[in-house]
Amino acid sequence: YQTFAGDLKWDHHDITYRIINYSPDMESSLIDDAFARAFKVWSDVTPLTFTRLFDGTADIMISFGKEDHGDPYPFDGKDGLLAHAYPPGEGVQGDAHFDDDEFWTLGKGAAVKTRYGNAEGAMCHFPFTFQGKSYTTCTTDGRSDNLPWCATTADYSRDKKYGFCPSELLYTFGGNADGAKCVFPFTFLGEEYDSCTTEGRSDGYRWCATTDNFDIDKKYGFCPSRDTAVIGGNSEGEPCHFPFEFLGKKYDSCTSVGRGDGKLWCGTTDNYDEDRKWGFCPDKGYSLFLVAAHEFGHAIGLEHSTVRDALMYPMYSYVENFSLNKDDIEGIQYLYGRGTGPDPSPAPTATQPDPTDEPTPPPTTRPVNPTKDACKMINFDAITVIAGELHFFKDGYYWNKPGKGDEELRGPFSISERWPALPPVIDTAFEEPLTKKLYFFSGTRFWVYTGKNVLGPRSIEKLGLPKSIQKVDGALQKGTAKVLLFSGENFWRLDVKAQKIDPGYPKQTDIAFAGVPNDSHDVFQYNGHYYFCRDRFYWRMNSRRQVDRVGYVKYDILKC
Amino acid sequence: WSHPLKQVFVTFPGDIIKNMTDVELAESYLKKFGYLETQQHRSGFQSMVSTEKALKMMQRQMGLEETGKLDKSTLEAMKQPRCGVPDVAN
Numbered sequence: 001y002q003t004f005a006g007d008l009k010w011d012h013h014d015i016t017y018r019i020i021n022y023s024p025d026m027e028s029s030l031i032d033d034a035f036a037r038a039f040k041v042w043s044d045v046t047p048l049t050f051t052r053l054f055d056g057t058a059d060i061m062i063s064f065g066k067e068d069h070g071d072p073y074p075f076d077g078k079d080g081l082l083a084h085a086y087p088p089g090e091g092v093q094g095d096a097h098f099d100d101d102e103f104w105t106l107g108k109g110a111a112v113k114t115r116y117g118n119a120e121g122a123m124c125h126f127p128f129t130f131q132g133k134s135y136t137t138c139t140t141d142g143r144s145d146n147l148p149w150c151a152t153t154a155d156y157s158r159d160k161k162y163g164f165c166p167s168e169l170l171y172t173f174g175g176n177a178d179g180a181k182c183v184f185p186f187t188f189l190g191e192e193y194d195s196c197t198t199e200g201r202s203d204g205y206r207w208c209a210t211t212d213n214f215d216i217d218k219k220y221g222f223c224p225s226r227d228t229a230v231i232g233g234n235s236e237g238e239p240c241h242f243p244f245e246f247l248g249k250k251y252d253s254c255t256s257v258g259r260g261d262g263k264l265w266c267g268t269t270d271n272y273d274e275d276r277k278w279g280f281c282p283d284k285g286y287s288l289f290l291v292a293a294h295e296f297g298h299a300i301g302l303e304h305s306t307v308r309d310a311l312m313y314p315m316y317s318y319v320e321n322f323s324l325n326k327d328d329i330e331g332i333q334y335l336y337g338r339g340t341g342p343d344p345s346p347a348p349t350a351t352q353p354d355p356t357d358e359p360t361p362p363p364t365t366r367p368v369n370p371t372k373d374a375c376k377m378i379n380f381d382a383i384t385v386i387a388g389e390l391h392f393f394k395d396g397y398y399w400n401k402p403g404k405g406d407e408e409l410r411g412p413f414s415i416s417e418r419w420p421a422l423p424p425v426i427d428t429a430f431e432e433p434l435t436k437k438l439y440f441f442s443g444t445r446f447w448v449y450t451g452k453n454v455l456g457p458r459s460i461e462k463l464g465l466p467k468s469i470q471k472v473d474g475a476l477q478k479g480t481a482k483v484l485l486f487s488g489e490n491f492w493r494l495d496v497k498a499q500k501i502d503p504g505y506p507k508q509t510d511i512a513f514a515g516v517p518n519d520s521h522d523v524f525q526y527n528g529h530y531y532f533c534r535d536r537f538y539w540r541m542n543s544r545r546q547v548d549r550v551g552y553v554k555y556d557i558l559k560c
Numbered sequence: 561w562s563h564p565l566k567q568v569f570v571t572f573p574g575d576i577i578k579n580m581t582d583v584e585l586a587e588s589y590l591k592k593f594g595y596l597e598t599q600q601h602r603s604g605f606q607s608m609v610s611t612e613k614a615l616k617m618m619q620r621q622m623g624l625e626e627t628g629k630l631d632k633s634t635l636e637a638m639k640q641p642r643c644g645v646p647d648v649a650n
Contacts (some may be wrong), residue, residue, distance in 0.1 A: 005649050071646055084644035234574030258570040276573050294643055304647045308623050316641040
């Protein structure tokens with residue numbers, strides 16, 4: 001491994017990041033998730049924490065751009081350079097830029113997350129069959145409104161699970177129209193447009209007006225790329241037109257004829273020779289997660305490695321089950337030291353709880369690393385009440401606070417000492433009121449502790465949660481046998497006894513819990529109130545589901 | 561035997577032209593990722609830049625055989641998708 005000259009590094013461990021804009025290639029939630037996972041690669045092995053900011057200046061400002069994108073190092077169109085990042089420091093230092101002439105995916109072709117339909121936002125399943133025909137892309141077949149859709153299981157006829165694919169007819173992103181769909185035709189500088197356009201912009205991004213007249217209303221958004229859209233060329237966003245004619249010959253599929261670099265391309269009208277409209281055909285694309293993890297390595301102080309299997313090796317290669325190479329870990333720990341959390345280690349073999357077991361009191365816990373101050377945390381991985389005490393989880397540690405009074409916060413304690421099977425990052429936890437079983441969720445897995453006995457990890461899919469869910473953000477107990485599990489903008493009701501999600505779910509959080517952020521990262525119940533946390537703030541809701549207070553977690557709950 | 565197909569290359573509108581000779585590509589790559597610059601910096605004379613040394617450095621970085629020549633595997637490596645941060649600090 002190599003570090004930058006002078007061992008450039010951050011002088012603080014609570015690093016902030018901000019996503020300035022999005023690529024049209026993937027749904028913003030997938031991009032958010034890819035970046036969050038990429039940061040976690042590094043926070044898992046160092047004492048660094050990464051917190052997302054939604055405005056202002058963050059240590060690491062993340063953006064997508066094409067060619068000349070505002071710094072002295074232009075990108076070079078599709079392939080070649082994928083991204084770059086600057087070493088730690090002020091200003092542009094620490095920032096990461098991604099070339100939006102690339103096709104950003106999760107590494108295995110278009111990553112298409114659906115909206116609406118009946119699949120709760122699941123990813124498209126390619127190929128899928130519909131009326132006996134196999135589809136490898138979204139299709140408008142079977143619809144009269146021209147909206148592209150896909151099945152989210154292999155067989156639509158059998159499962160009837162579907163959702164709509166990204167399309168400007170459904171929504172836009174960025175801009176100033178709150179994601180409204182395009183309105184066609186629209187007027188811009190006196191001209192009428194029937195499709196998304198790059199006119200009027202120098203950055204090559206396709207946009208549309210979301211009313212019929214941009215000149216009057218000035219409302220616009222950027223067009224999401226359809227999975228069938230070509231990349232680059234001069235028809236970005238258009239689908240291939242098959243057959244198309246090129247040098248007098250008809251082509252029914254993408255071809256590399258005419259190019260010296262072997263890349264597949266297609267015409268986007270029926271005749272390339274006349275119209276000269278073309279683009280590259282969608283391929284597997286580049287994994288945004290892997291490239292981001294590499295770039296964030298630069299942003300926290302690592303230069304390129306000479307170890308071919310290291311993440312910091314300069315060339316891109318796709319790996320399915322990624323883990324950091326020893327070289328990467330040694331490099332970053334040379335700069336920041338080891339994580340103060342537990343080493344990643346396999347969870348102990350699950351043991352069946354003995355029903356005759358008495359609930360065991362929590363083991364004696366002793367504070368570790370007093371420098372870890374809960375009051376300095378911007379937010380927590382999870383907050384919940386266990387044995388009547390409020391518990392705050394963050395990066396391998398937890399603190400607790402008695403339920404009543406202003407008694408001081410205790411901790412930090414090591415999660416691995418008290419619950420050895422758990423990973424350092426806990427997304428959600430709750431205590432089942434009757435049996436006092438503790439449920440812990442991390443990513444797509446969960447564990448159940450009964451005293452010292454643990455069951456798990458098990459996949460959250462076993463509970464009936466959809467595959468598309470990356471993590472459970474929060475939980476609210478409903479009586480003694482039901483728990484609401486929150487993820488993204490939805491929530492599900494878990495029947496704890498049956499260990500199954502009840503029918504009729506998910507439901508939308510913003511409908512059932514109006515007035516709280518629908519992207520809360522912690523949801524918990526405390527002293528008869530529901531709490532929804534975003535960033536450093538909480539929204540408190542009473543039993544009539546009215547928001548009766550908004551405040552700071554740090555001051556109002558932690559009493560810092 | 562059929563006649564070999566005559567390969568026709570077209571200049572596509574809007575394409576970022578990358579029609580460079582292998583030597584041009586190598587020179588641009590070595591400069592962009594810091595190999596040539598380092599050589600310049602150390603020697604102090606631009607005319608003293610040794611492409612062979614720069615190539616060897618690049619081959620070492622990439623785990624290739626250090627021939628100092630623009631061989632096929634080196635050229636292939638230069639065409640691979642990669643990060644834009646220079647390999648050699650500047």
